[in-house]
Amino acid sequence: MNRIEIPYYTGYFLRGIAMLMIIFVHSINEYSDYDSSWCRALMIPEYGCMGCSVFFFMSGxxxxxxxxxxxxxxxxxISHLLKLLSPFIAAFVIAYIVGELVPSSVTQITIxxxxxxxxxxxxxxxxxxxxKVILADYIVTILLFVIKLHAVQVIRIITIxxxxxxxxxxxxxxxLYWYCSNLLFPLGAIVSSASKARIQKxxxxxxxxSIIFFCIYYLGNVFLFTKVPxxxxxNLALCILLLFCIRVLSLHFKASWLEYIGKNSLYYYLFNVFVMLSIPSQGIHFLTYFIINVLITTLFVWMWKKMCS
Known part of the structure; x- marks a missing residue:
């Protein structure tokens, strides 16, 4: 069957962008700028949800x-579970050690x-x-393949x-953040399994x-009119628009450093938690705080990969 192909480097590029969006919104919400009109105009408060949507879409x-x-x-x-749980355990241990050794007056760790x-x-x-959501998605999807269900059946089950x-x-x-973007995982699976002709149709x-819904989403964010649907x-519209850019406009994104972040995006998410909590945000600009977070998190990701190689 002739299917939609998203080049691996484009997938990693998008996941890299998504993870930077997540880290950025986690960084700026420490500051008063987060509630400003310019932040809403750039949809920054939604970067976490949008970044997760792109990540779930590409993961599916x-x-x-x-x-x-x-x-x-x-x-x-079992091998996939170990790949997911091992960095979580490492991040947890480091976070616990930091919480024990570094005074709470220096960090943002209260418990x-x-x-x-x-x-x-x-x-x-x-x-x-x-x-947790990614872990559940992977476990359920792989288990359904283990019992030899057809891909179409698997997609129906995980969508339901x-x-x-x-x-x-x-x-x-x-x-809302628990469930506003998770539907993109089955959408990614649908795109993976559907024929080019069906997608094109x-x-x-x-x-x-998608243009209509994303415009409504944007205006709702700007004017503080946020409803779950x-x-x-x-967020569904966002990923359909991305797919249109990749499939119809043949826009293939490539940047080695973003590919690195995208390829190791889950490590960035896990290790950035204790990095962000360990760095006080007071007295520095939010962009500086964001850059420091990315750089130190990258160092931990690099060390983790070296240990695992």
Whole structure:
């Protein structure tokens, strides 16, 4: 079957951009500028949600493309779990040591709970929702392939599970960031499995709707009119617009340093938690704070990769 191909370097580039957006919004929300009109005009408060959406979209696409080409069994699942859990455990241990050794007056660490590791949270109390959702996506998807279901059946099941998850979170007043972007994972899987002809047939109407929904999403953010359906639809629209740029306009993005961040994006997410908590933001510009966070996190990612090689 002739399918949509997103070049690996474009995928890593987009994941790199997504992770920088997440780190940036985590950095700037320490400052009063976060609530300013210029921040809303640039959609900076939504960078976390938008970055996660791009990450989930590319993860769904990449995982399904990989699983359809490999022999998937329980050993494959265990090896993937180790790849995901090992850096989390390393990040947790470092965060706990920092919390024990560095005075709280110097850092932003107020609690240091070692039992949080059993909740897949950081010792500082950060719940690591993004890591938990990605972990659940990978476990469920790989398990469905292990029991030899067809890719179309797997996509239907994970789509239903994500919709049910959104409904449960919404009805129980769970914070919006938990579920505003996770639907992009099955969308990435759909794009991975669908034929070029089918994508091409749906592209124009999907593009028109995406432009409309993203404009509504943008205006809602600027004028502080945020509703759950608008946010979810806006993030779906964002990734459809990206797909249009890649597929129809043949825009392929490439930058080696962004590819590095994208390829190791989960490491950046995990290690940046304790890095950010360890660096006081007072007295420095938010851009300086952001750059310091990225540079120090990159150092830890580099050391982790060296240890694992």
């Amino acid at each position: 696409y990449g995982l399904f493309r990989s699983l359809e080409k490999k022999r998937v069994n329980s050993s494959y699942l 240091n709970d070692i039992t949080a590791i059993f909740r897949l949270s950081m010792p500082s109390g950060i719940d690591m929702w993004f890591f 599970l994500h919709v049910v998850f959104i409904a449960i979170c919404y009805l129980n007043h769970i914070p 749906m592209m124009i109407p999907a593009l028109i709707l 608008i946010v979810i639809a806006g």
